[in-house]
Amino acid sequence: MSDLFSAAGLDPAPPPGPEPASPGHRPLADRLRPQTLGEVAGQGHLVGPDGSLTRLLAGGTPGSLVFWGPPGTGKTTVARLMADRTSLDFVAVSAIFSGVADLKKLFDDARARRRAGRGTLLFVDEIHRFNRAQQDGFLPVMEDGTVTLIGATTENPSFELNGALLSRSRVLVFRALDAEALGDLLARAEALEGRALPLAADAREALLGMADGDGRAALNLAEDVWRAARPGETLDAARLVAVLQRRAPLYDKKQDGHYNLISALHKAVRGSDPDAALYYLARMLDAGEDRLFLARRVVRMASEDIGLADPQALVVANAAKDAFDFLGSPEGELAIAQAVVYLATAPKSNAVYTAYKAAMALAKQGGSVLPPKSILNAPTKVMKREGYGEHYRYDHDEPDAFSGQNYWPEAIGRQSLYRPTERGFERDLGKRMAWWAERRRERGDG
Structure with a gap:
């Protein structure tokens, strides 16, 4: 696990090799890394004067924690700074590169420290990558105080971590950095560099959008701008996109991003908000979501949330699926958008859905009656x-x-x-x- 920190509470990126001797050659994210919890950007609800973590640390050793949040929000940085506050020896490991033998050695080393009167704060990055059996291996050393565990994950711990491990930990949620936090981060970078980013107002806003709530990404993009801009040049938004190429949205089609956005799309349709529904549809299309998955979900919405309040809803949803099959992408995506708007503006009823569930329950309960x-x-x-x-x-x-x-x-x-x-x-x-x-x-x- 790298010691490299990004500015304002960003997770470390693996170093490419030995750190350059000259500070001017160190990555911007490394040079701006926070030295205190108060410098961590965008997580005031955790490390602010009245933050959850601030209160826990005020009471002494905070106990085992799970840090849940998107990349670039400060999970690793906060863990190391916590170790400094609690006088625990900081040990970091990545679940991607570690196995059972590595964990056994870590636990043995922690026990040796404990016998010598020193505690261990064990930071496990990507803890959700460990399988259930490996996660169970942490339980004994957590229970007897050999280690204070801090697990970091970008995935919903309710789904990815064992219930036994969660019951012994407190989950703290790290938030994606908002525009204000990212803007402060860029201002700190400009102060450190002694020069302003050569960006027009719309380009600066576009850069914040490209960062997608990830502080490390914002600083990396800023470095790219300084490298790419010619002397005296000020980039507008269009030129910025052309120079940097657009950073892909933060979206995992098989994990939280997928389920969060499809849930938001479905609920916006159910709530008769066609504008919000179109927005979430566009988010998923832009991120490369499977178009037929979206079309199938729209068909389900037609039956589940509109039903016989508008029998045409199912017809329109199926027609959108067929139109996409016929036209392909991108032309066929408009048919899916049309169906989403139709469903969002249709009268709503889950009466058939409710009746179907009741009928299934009655059929199972009643048995084989004649x-x-x-x-x-x-x-x-x-x-x-x-x-x-x-x-x-x-x-x-x-x-x-x-x-x-x-x-x-x-x-x-x-x-x-x-x-x-x-x-x-x-x-x-x-x-x-x-x-x-x-x-x-x-x-x-x-």
């Missing part, structure tokens, strides 16, 4: 003698083409599962069902 014999076919004489098909009433021969007979098993009785809302087309369905219910009462099947 439907009424009157509605069963009787292809054999034996079945006819048993009453199969007896007294069946053919609805098309009844007044209003409605017999009102019972279709429910006697062991269960009539149930009410689908309850249409008063929104959209379901308002008409509700009136129709109420009329049928009244006819049943009149004809003796209440």
Whole structure:
């Protein structure tokens, strides 16, 4: 694990080799690394005067912690500075490059320190990379105080870490740096360099967007700007993008970024906000999300959240999927966007979704009960003698083409599962069902 720190609380990047002797040749992120917790940018809720971590440290050794947050937010830096505050020996290891044998040696060394009267703060970067069995290996040394564990992860610890490990730790959430924190970081870099970034106002804003909440990335981009700009040149936003090339958005199509954004898209559609829905759709498209995954999710939204309040919703969603299949990218993406807007502006109902879940629960609970014999076919004489098909009433021969007979098993009785809302087309369905219910009462099947 590298000792290289980025400025204002950024995680270290692996060093390419021995550190240059001249400070002027050291990376900007290294030269701006925080020397105190108070210098860590963008994490005031943790290290500010009333921050969670500040309070924990005021009480002595804070206990084992899990740092959860995106890259470049200061997890490693804060861990090392904590060791300085608590007089613990700092040991760092990466789960990517470590195995069981490495952990065993670390634990043995920590036990030796403990016998000598020194504690160990063990920082494990990318702790979610360890499998369940390896994570369990930390439990004994955490319980007996051999190590104070600080695990850093970019993934949701609720999904990626053992419950036993989480129960012995406190999760602290590191936030992506906002525009103000990134701007302060650039100002510190300019002060250190003794020169302003050759950027127009729109280019400076674009650079902050490219950093995507990652302070180390912001400083690396700043260095690239100083290297690339010609003497006397001031870059506007378009020129900045051309010179630097655009940094990919922070988005892992199989992990938190994927699930967070698809959740946001789905809820924006459900909440009838077409603008927010389009924004999250664009975020996912821009990050390279599988277009057919998005199309499938839109089809699901049509059934789950619109249902029969607008029966056309499912038709539009399926048509969008077919249009993308036909046109491909990027032209077909507009059809998905059209479906998203249609669904977001459609009347909402989860009545079918709710009824389906209730029907499944009833089917599992009720078992293999026989439907009424009157509605069963009787292809054999034996079945006819048993009453199969007896007294069946053919609805098309009844007044209003409605017999009102019972279709429910006697062991269960009539149930009410689908309850249409008063929104959209379901308002008409509700009136129709109420009329049928009244006819049943009149004809003796209440």
